[in-house]
Amino acid sequence: MAISGYADLTPQQVLDALDAVALRGDGRILQLNSYENRVFQLFLEDGSAVVAKFYRPGRWSDAQILEEHEFALELAAAEVPVVPPLVLESAEAGVRLAGVPPTLALGGAHRWAVAARCAGREPELDDPETLRRIGRFIGRLHAVGRRRPFVHRHHLDPRADGRRALALLLDGGFVPGDQLPAWQSTCEQALTAVESAFAAAAPLATLRLHGDCHPGNVLSRDGALHAVDLDDAMQGPAVQDLWMLVSGERSTMARQLDTLLAGYEEFSDFDDRERVLIEPLRTLRMVRHAAWLAERWTDPSFPLNFPYFGTSAYWSQQTTQLREQLEAME
Incomplete structure (x- = not known):
């Protein structure tokens, strides 16, 4: 655009x-x-x-x-x-x-x-008490989000969202020829795995979400948390607002998620079947992020801030990361 x-x-x-x-x-x-x-x-x-x-x-x-x-x-x-x-x-x-x-x-x-104006700093996610507080905060947000669905906002659809991103990248010729076969094959396998994971977990309840709940959008000030930037608010499963707050080895992420949920479930119920969707959602975000860069490439600020996009090294790294995600989703 x-x-x-x-x-x-x-x-x-x-x-x-x-x-x-x-x-x-x-x-x-x-x-x-x-x-x-x-x-x-x-x-x-x-x-x-x-x-x-x-x-x-x-x-x-x-x-x-x-x-x-x-x-x-x-x-x-x-x-x-x-x-x-x-x-x-x-x-x-x-x-x-x-x-x-x-x-x-x-x-x-x-x-x-x-x-x-409401300033703040990113919370320290390595502190268990901070994670519990964030969990309580998101639980309260989701309690309101469950009251009724979004009508006009985006509804998370793993198949449609992933395939649209793939088509945009392929049709636009953004992947260099020397990287295209490996990346396309790996991306198609990864998206198929994402779709299979969601199908296996179905049916899933959905609710109104923050949608982009990473640490930079949940800020701390004077000991209190607040959320900013609802620009990506959407309808989807609860785990969409939790997975970006956990990272590391599988066992570490499990402990982090347990700590988040200890606070979250004081205000909202959580369907444990959604735990297996963390890596599929991470994979989907990777592909959609590349498509987002492609879709905005005619905006002069994007080549300036993302000069690596479109290079062979970038797409080689994307292929490697998608292969790692395939292993993680297994």
């Missing part, structure tokens, strides 16, 4: 966008690290600070974004510590607000939302 929708997103454009929703910046602006969207921290004239997110054109529909916002507001109302979008008010003609309450602004080529 081209970056044409961001071409005019200058600092002044960002300040004007906040003015249009009655948030007056004092001129201080800092672009934050985000590849998918454009995210800025801005200081307001009243001394407070906010974070404005400009959604990548074409990625999500308005209905999908608003469903994400509704979930965040529902979590906040249930006292689950997340960073919800601010309720906006229009201060200029030509800017449309969407949502009940209004949380999404639409003007020109851009759609944006604003949230309070």
